[in-house]
Amino acid sequence: MDKRRLLRELGLTKYETDAYLNILERGMVEASTINKEAKIPFGKIYETLNMLASKGLIDVQNTRPKKYKAKKPELAFDNLFKDKKEDMENDLQKTRETITQIREEITKIHTKQPKEKIFWTTAVGDEVGELIRSNFEEAEKEICILIYYKHQQTPKHQFEGEKLSIMNEVIKAIMRGVKVKALLSRDFKLQHMNVLKKFNTIEKTLKTIEIRIVDDPPPAHFMIIDSEKVVLRVDDPTDLNKILAIIKIWDVKLAKKLKDKFDEIWNESEPFELTQHTNSTE
Template sequence: MSSLRDLGLSEYEARAYRSLLETGPTTAKELSRASDVPMGRIYDVLNSLETYNLVRSQTASRPKKYVAVEPDTALDRLLEDKKRELQEKVGQYEEIVDDLSSQLESADPVEEPFWTAAVGPNDSLDLLLERLAAADDEIIMVGSAPARQVDILSGTERIVDELEAALERGVEVSLLVRPDLFESLPEEANREYYERLFHYDNYSARASPNIRTTFELLDGVEVCIEVPHPLGREETFGVIDMKDSDFTADISQAFEEHWAEAKPVGPP
């Protein structure tokens, strides 16, 4: 069950505020008895509640009396305080990230071949999105068929998000697909690609009937290859991410040959 402590009040502060709602205007001594807050702490608690603007005091009376602010107003004020704290935290974390970004810049690529893999729809998509986000200069996407085991619209939106972010940071993005790929995609998915990407000067898309596989070539040094299901099902079994200069050079050359004969893709 939620409590006022979840919004930043201490146990004593929460008790005192709840008791004030029940008692109405009352003195510190009476509130101490009603709330079980020790008399030695009650004034500190009331001062704190006044700082939060959760109680008002009647200074003209002797002894001074206190009254609780209405619950809706009090909760709104506590919520705004929490939002302000979180925003300050966000700003602090952003400064930390900016500082660390310059400290943790990647070293020069290691020439030694390296590969990793992801199996299953969610992990495969996460790996692909991670690698797209890491591209600095060029993203080449070659597709023969959409992955059948993921939600097409959700997956498309997440991929387009990463491609749009890459285009915004100046990465060249090239899309080479089979002509019938667009026919197999829902209309909403086609619009997602066209409406969000086609207006970028550093984006281009072509189609060729000779595309037989699906992969992504990143910065000319890394390739993500979709692995078909070993039982022949129309779905992707997993994704292999590989860094191998010789292999990626061969892939890049094959892409250039297909790209040269492919036709530009127009609006869906």
């Protein structure tokens, strides 16, 4: 492998890399030699050597002139790793403290109520999986979902790479007390029983997730988040097994309208006992 590239990835500058490799090859060397052979400007040579010493890669003999010798690589790079780890932990702690402070300051800002009551955003292509995940991440109280699967005869693989992170956010939402109510078509239930089994592995999910089955749901797929946001799915007209886009709308009136429709269907649907069905399929 390219040792120069690796040293640069460890944080050494070009001059530091050239000087360090020259010292390694020479065994013991003076600054004037490094200046000539590594082609490091004389005005930069001592600054470069001091940085290598501070990083624990070389030893310095304080004679006139000074001489430089590389430390054993095993020891030198172990120490470099420890120093970097300590620096990163310190930086992370400072970041935590800064975030705590900025949160406190931000909450003091009075946000004006916008004249427009509706706000929306869309996700297309690779952005869809991220938006689906974020819906569960930001939920605080309740998520109502209606899933219509009349056309989709096979499980989706469109967001295979996102499935784990989406599932994790669903479980996190449930674990922090977000109530989830899902209206599923019977076709969806049959095709995704393995997914439902995963929820049954966490006892607390049984207290906060409710599922009901509907035989003839309206041809729509929507989500209502905290009675204020609505998420609509747009299927690809050329392939109904794929999602073309997701539209997320901040609109309390629309959320209420869809929630009323959701509740109407919910009251007429068939309760689905998660524990009973998952245990019976094992």
